[in-house]
Amino acid sequence: MFHSSIKTLRRAVVGLVSVLALGAATPSLADPALWVVKDKDSTIYLFGTVHVLRPQTQWRTPKLDEALKTSSELVTEVVGADDPAVMQPLMIQYGVDRTTPLSKKLSPADWDKAKGYAAEMGLPPAAFDAFRPWMASITLALGPMLKAGFDPKKGVEQVLSAEAKAAGKSLGSLETPEQQIRFFADLSAKDEVDLLESTLEEIDEGPAKLDALVTAWAGGDLKALEAEFVTEMRGKYPPLYKSLIVARNTAWAGQLKTKLDGKGVSFIAVGAGHLVGPDSVQAELAKLGIKAERVQ
Secondary structure (H helix, E strand, O other): OHHHHHHHHHHHOOOOOOOOOOOOOOOOOOOOOEEEEEOOOEEEEEEEEOOOEOOOOOOOOHHHHHHHHHOOEEEEEEOOOOOHHHHHHHHHHHHEOOOOOHHHOOOHHHHHHHHHHHHHOOOOHHHHHOEOHHHHHHHHHHHHHHHOOOEHHHOHHHHHHHHHHHOOOEEEEEEOHHHHHHHHHOOOHHHHHHHHHHHHHHHHHHHHHHHHHHHHHHOOOHHHHHHHHHHHHHHHOHHHHHHHHHHHHHHHHHHHHHHHOOOEEEEEEEEHHHHOOOOOHHHHHHHOOOOOEEOO
8 A cells, every 4th residue: 555655646746646547538448558678589568557546447458468478577666565564664664753743844734734634534643743744745645546436456566466476477576665665765854845745735636637647648648648747747846756757767777778688578567657758768778779669
């Protein structure tokens, strides 16, 4: 759940997960973008995902299913983020501040608003007051998504991981749970508070923004997806854009280059916002002399 909330943040908070459903706006034919990178003995498929979806969202296609069928491994951003034994100690370590209450880091008006949203989610005031601003942002951003019918269990990675596991395929990751948490936990104190304040300003718009993003994603509309995900984040939230997008895409491109030096067929599934825009994974691969070709 915590991993899903991190992903959701990139659209509801950041105008992105904060970053990422489909009802009446569902395209008549799903056509989410898919890329491939090849050399003489390796094939890597790149697929952008949405981490929380409504149950009725349609996103499977024949080309996608064929790519999955021929792949021997599934690689996602992280593995183990749904394991409480892994995540709870990390959340306590990086997401809780027992010395300075959250209520002291916000204006009285913002604290009242945050406390109200937390109460709607069933969070005890004393426990919520110990949250660091970044964790409060992610937690609160998820609330309206769940209320609107989005389901983390229906997210693309969850579905693909279950299928890969059932088929006996290997599961890999590009990052660790701790790395993902620290993208937020390592923000400056000011940037953390700014993030929470932005969440409080945009929280009620989250489901509508997520609908727009998913519509663009499911229809394979890369320009709209870039506008919904990258452009706003890049302009309004530079620290998050650098840490959540640029730095990670650069690191991932390096890992994919190493994988390309090996053999076999791999399917890489990462958040759709990482595969669009001027700093996309494909753009970083191009800097390494590697071309990614869109096949869907």
